[in-house]
Amino acid sequence: MRNEQNKTSPNSGIATAGLIFNEPVVFELGSPGRKAYSLPSCDVPEVELETLLPPDEIRAPIEELPELSELDVVRHYTRLSQWNFSIDTNFYPLGSCTMKYNPKINETLARLPGFAAHHPMSADEDAQGSLQLMHELQECLKEISGMDHVSLQPAAGAQGEFAGMLMIQAYHTAKGNPRKKVLLPDSAHGTNPASANLCGYKSVQIPSNSEGLIDIDKLEAVMDEETAAIMLTNPNTLGMFEKDILRITKIVHSKGGLVYCDGANLNAVMGIVKMGEMGIDVLHINLHKTFSTPHGGGGPGAGPVCIKNILEPYLPKPVVEKKGPNYFLNYDRPESVGKLKVFNGNFGMLLRAYVYIRTLGPEGILEAAQSAVLNANYIRAKLKDTFHLPFTGASLHECVFNDKGQGISTMDFAKELIDHGFHPPTVYFPLIVKGALMIEPTESESKETLDMFIESMKSIAKKGHEDPDSFHEAPRLPKVSRPDEARAARQPILRWRRVNVTPGSN
Numbered sequence: 001m002r003n004e005q006n007k008t009s010p011n012s013g014i015a016t017a018g019l020i021f022n023e024p025v026v027f028e029l030g031s032p033g034r035k036a037y038s039l040p041s042c043d044v045p046e047v048e049l050e051t052l053l054p055p056d057e058i059r060a061p062i063e064e065l066p067e068l069s070e071l072d073v074v075r076h077y078t079r080l081s082q083w084n085f086s087i088d089t090n091f092y093p094l095g096s097c098t099m100k101y102n103p104k105i106n107e108t109l110a111r112l113p114g115f116a117a118h119h120p121m122s123a124d125e126d127a128q129g130s131l132q133l134m135h136e137l138q139e140c141l142k143e144i145s146g147m148d149h150v151s152l153q154p155a156a157g158a159q160g161e162f163a164g165m166l167m168i169q170a171y172h173t174a175k176g177n178p179r180k181k182v183l184l185p186d187s188a189h190g191t192n193p194a195s196a197n198l199c200g201y202k203s204v205q206i207p208s209n210s211e212g213l214i215d216i217d218k219l220e221a222v223m224d225e226e227t228a229a230i231m232l233t234n235p236n237t238l239g240m241f242e243k244d245i246l247r248i249t250k251i252v253h254s255k256g257g258l259v260y261c262d263g264a265n266l267n268a269v270m271g272i273v274k275m276g277e278m279g280i281d282v283l284h285i286n287l288h289k290t291f292s293t294p295h296g297g298g299g300p301g302a303g304p305v306c307i308k309n310i311l312e313p314y315l316p317k318p319v320v321e322k323k324g325p326n327y328f329l330n331y332d333r334p335e336s337v338g339k340l341k342v343f344n345g346n347f348g349m350l351l352r353a354y355v356y357i358r359t360l361g362p363e364g365i366l367e368a369a370q371s372a373v374l375n376a377n378y379i380r381a382k383l384k385d386t387f388h389l390p391f392t393g394a395s396l397h398e399c400v401f402n403d404k405g406q407g408i409s410t411m412d413f414a415k416e417l418i419d420h421g422f423h424p425p426t427v428y429f430p431l432i433v434k435g436a437l438m439i440e441p442t443e444s445e446s447k448e449t450l451d452m453f454i455e456s457m458k459s460i461a462k463k464g465h466e467d468p469d470s471f472h473e474a475p476r477l478p479k480v481s482r483p484d485e486a487r488a489a490r491q492p493i494l495r496w497r498r499v500n501v502t503p504g505s506n
């Protein structure tokens with residue numbers, strides 16, 4: 001079973017194919033009659049299943065269902081898990097996604113039986129601990145964001161955006177005109193126009209200026225009384241702070257519009273600036289980026305939406321409230337945009353974020369943001385002579401280079417980095433940067449790790465100039481080399497085989 005490759009990484013030994021096992025699909029394992037349990041022999045009369053259940057409740061036999069022992073199953077899935085990359089294995093600098101380390105204390109507390117085994121349909125009086133935790137998390141997020149109210153329901157940033165846009169629409173509708181348009185900078189995350197569109201709004205793009213920020217003159221020219229809101233991202237997806245934010249919010253408010261801020265990048269500014277004090281009316285926060293709850297592989301996440309008082313009647317219901325010493329879920333909200341998620345959102349994520357915030361405290365939150373910015377700027381300073389920086393203004397928690405002047409493409413860098421043991425940075429986003437390489441180290445990484453990554457980036461750039469053709473097979477060390485990007489998602493090949501790809505052949 002031992003993989004016959006024993007090539008090691010070009011990097012000083014972090015990545016190695018050493019003990020990665022080959023793995024058949026589960027249908028090829030086991031043998032007929034093997035079981036993962038043993039029960040005492042039956043001591044009551046046996047009855048045919050058909051006499052107990054109606055036919056449509058009984059599933060048809062499944063041909064060739066694998067029959068496995070417990071050990072077969074444990075080894076199969078454990079071996080498969082070792083093919084995966086995670087933040088617990090090495091550096092994961094995926095820009096905008098903020099793959100920050102999830103401290104193990106979060107996991108320990110999330111497993112406390114009082115929380116983990118709590119039934120989500122319990123009566124409020126039997127759920128006081130969980131409701132108190134949600135209420136306190138809301139208070140923490142209000143303090144950090146400078147906003148007036150919070151709903152913890154949305155299950156992701158995108159759903160937080162949707163909730164925010166629904167509230168904006170309800171607000172304008174109540175004033176007599178829901179309005180038609182939403183303004184979006186051209187560097188926006190794709191979920192922003194999607195959320196506006198789901199509410200029936202037409203997106204109007206505002207170009208960025210040469211600094212990578214919103215072009216104020218263009219904004220002023222398009223802002224009108226049919227525009228419901230601007231959806232901006234601050235810091236934006238280039239990692240830059242919109243320094244004219246006060247002018248922007250003033251222009252939008254002067255025509256009766258509201259300001260939506262995509263706060264997915266709050267990690268850079270938490271404890272430093274309060275979005276609520278800059279004229280923001282709605283803000284969503286990705287707990288699974290800023291507050292360390294795990295993500296990747298599709299969730300679960302949490303995207304609480306924070307609002308100003310003017311939008312309070314429209315909050316998704318129920319709202320967690322406190323009366324005297326007691327916490328309760330308030331469903332009596334006639335103007336609410338409604339319920340967006342079953343039960344109380346992804347409670348396990350809320351709990352982990354709460355633990356992160358309370359273990360760091362106000363000073364720790366500030367220090368985390370400062371370290372995230374310092375780490376990103378360290379990488380930027382060390383790589384700026386090797387890579388082209390399309391926007392040279394100050395950046396915060398991430399830095400965006402591109403492949404201009406390199407011997408190889410951004411995709412080649414991404415693939416080669418895997419052989420060095422690193423997860424690639426975000427590539428080809430934001431769309432306004434051609435061949436973008438967007439690096440976000442987060443606050444958790446040590447200088448040694450950053451230095452190793454910087455060395456790898458430089459050595460790949462050097463090799464890219466000397467021998468650009470050698471990259472077509474990268475990565476060489478992992479189980480799957482370089483599948484066709486689109487086809488791999490639509491027609492996954494589950495049976496392992498070593499694919500050595502020549503360019504254009506798949």
Ligand SMILES: *Cc1c(COP(=O)(O)O)cnc(C)c1O
Pocket residue numbers: 096097155156157158159189191192233237262264265286301303
């Ligand atoms: C991640 C991200 C989102 C979307 O968040 P999800 O939780 O993935 O839905 C939106 N905007 C920005 C800037 C992001 O980085």
